[in-house]
Amino acid sequence: MSHRRSTAIAVASVAALGVALAGCSGGSTGESSGETTGTLDFYTDKAAWKPDFESLNVTSEEATDISLKVSGYSDANQYDAFIKQSFRTSQTPGLFTWHTGDSLKELVDQGLVAETTDIWSTAVDEGWVSADLRDSYTFDGAQYCVPMNIAYWVMYYNVGLFEENGVEVPTTWDELNEVAATLSDNGVTPYYQTSQLFTFQWFQHLVASTDPDLYTGLSTGEVSYTDPRIVEIMDIWVDEQDKGWFSDPGSSTDPAVGLRQGDYAMINFGTFFSGNLAGAGAEAGTDYGIFAIPAVNDALPATPVAVESGPLCVAESSPQRDMGLAYSEWWMSPEAQTAWNEAHGDVAFNPQAEVSDPILAELGTAIASDEYMLYDRYFEATPTPILTVALEQFGAFIANPGDPMPYLEAIQAEADAYWADQE
Known part of the structure; x- marks a missing residue:
């Protein structure tokens, strides 16, 4: 069991989320609406982090005109099953948390998550993220999802x-x-x-x-x-x-x-x-x-x-695919990561972000240098x-x-x- 499975109380039950998903299909074809602004449906297995995610809405609305509607699960196994089931509906998530390694590869191999290669290329070129970290999100030369956080x-x-x-x-x-x-x-x-x-x-x-x-x-x-x-x-x-x-x-x-x-x-x-x-x-x-x-x-x-990284992913067939990708691109920026660190703490994957804890800030800056190399936990x-x-x-x-x-x-x-x- 990883740190991602240590979340606290649920903010929404499995039944309620399942009904909500089934009931909001609205006749969608499963193709993206093309909209890049608005309210983005976000599902996560980090139920205890719901307030942290929601606190970013002020910043993201000003920067991108996107705000998150957060639905959280506290049971990781039920969450995984819910996400996998959603891919068989017309309302796959616009944004959702997942796991690196085999779990992400499985979704990539089935063509279920949107490619983020352009986002990663920009982030690496801007010095917003380590090229080593990109390897954890690379499959057959392309990138999928972006890092939600790292440890x-x-x-x-x-x-x-x-x-x-x-x-x-x-x-x-x-x-x-x-x-x-x-x-x-x-x-x-x-x-x-x-x-x-x-x-x-x-x-x-x-x-x-x-x-x-x-x-x-x-x-x-x-x-x-x-x-x-x-x-x-x-x-x-x-x-x-x-x-x-x-x-x-x-x-x-x-x-x-x-x-x-x-x-x-x-x-x-x-x-x-x-x-x-x-x-x-x-x-x-x-x-x-x-x-x-x-x-x-x-x-x-x-x-x-060793680095532990949890991804933010966009479903390829989601009606909110383009909005999810727009949010993902903003999420990689120093502005977004500074706001996230202020809300949640921990190190930042973006070395240009401001980290409130001086010890973690010093560590993050050091590890981002050429003196260290990252490998998957x-x-x-x-x-x-x-x-x-x-x-x-x-x-x-x-x-x-x-x-x-x-x-x-x-x-x-x-x-x-x-x-x-x-x-």
């Missing part, structure tokens, strides 16, 4: 624990290991871990920052999980486990509370975690800081950073059947660390079955 998977750290133990933010893998060793020697647990849900992030960083091509090969089936290079990387994790560098994986303490109160010094999480820390009473810069995790392989030309990069097994096996390894081969063999067995079905 970089980085390291959060307890400022007080770093200061008390005389360690500084590391810039190399060796320095990170020295920090962990010093903290451990002083009785401080270096890293947070859990055997539930978020079990993949240390694996993704170890592999991707050792060899990005090796990481990509896992997602395409060209590399086996039992490849000696993967086993060797897993041995790094085993060694760190043996040194006692990770927290109790079964702890029920909220991870944000745990970091704030010093149960551990560091936690590898998406930048949306800043909101969790604020909710736990932690203050940016005073209680916690953030840094991009150094690469295992310091010979890489740039440090890999393991959750989106991995086909769902393989992911399901991998999350379970990584969790089992975290709970009972030891010889990594049995866990890797279990994942590879599922990978073999999956890729065989794709032939």
Whole structure:
């Protein structure tokens, strides 16, 4: 389960939205009306974000004469089913949130979402978005959808624990290991871990920052999980486990509370975690800081950073197709992303946007430089059947660390079955 599945209360029921969709067909042929201004119907699985989206209407109306009519789902599975069903009606959404990876590819392969290549070309040329991020939205050389938001998977750290133990933010893998060793020697647990849900992030960083091509090969089936290079990387994790560098994986303490109160010094999480820390009473810069995790392989030309991105898509057959694309084009601009950040927080995919949190702003600017390269988070990069097994096996390894081969063999067995079905 990804961060997108952590939304709160529903603002509209499945039944109500289904009736609304069926009842507003109005005899439409499913072709775009050609209108590029007006009220744009927007469906999202981010029900809790409804006020944030609606707050942009003042800005978008002034800039584009478009405002959003937001309908939100809180149950991601029901939302996915609703969106897929809508493609069989004459009233497909003018704009909707979706997911990158296989989920987006499925819609693209069926011709269900509108192409956004021109929008992306302009945004990249204007310096509004990283060319690396475009890769997550590229299929057969064309782009589809635009990023709703992004989250970089980085390291959060307890400022007080770093200061008390005389360690500084590391810039190399060796320095990170020295920090962990010093903290451990002083009785401080270096890293947070859990055997539930978020079990993949240390694996993704170890592999991707050792060899990005090796990481990509896992997602395409060209590399086996039992490849000696993967086993060797897993041995790094085993060694760190043996040194006692990770927290109790079964702890029920909220991870944000745990970091704030010093149960551990560091936690590898998406930048949306800043909101969790604020909710736990932690203050940016005073209680916690953030840094991009150094690469295992310091010979890489740039440090890999995992990115989680949620798309905004336009249905190809929607009567509001042209309006949805017009809004998507505006959404990529610094003006739109500044307004969105003010409403919602987190980092901005557009480096020219103003970010209210100075720590996130500094991080976003740094990662937008040539010193870093983005890669898709393991959750989106991995086909769902393989992911399901991998999350379970990584969790089992975290709970009972030891010889990594049995866990890797279990994942590879599922990978073999999956890729065989794709032939």
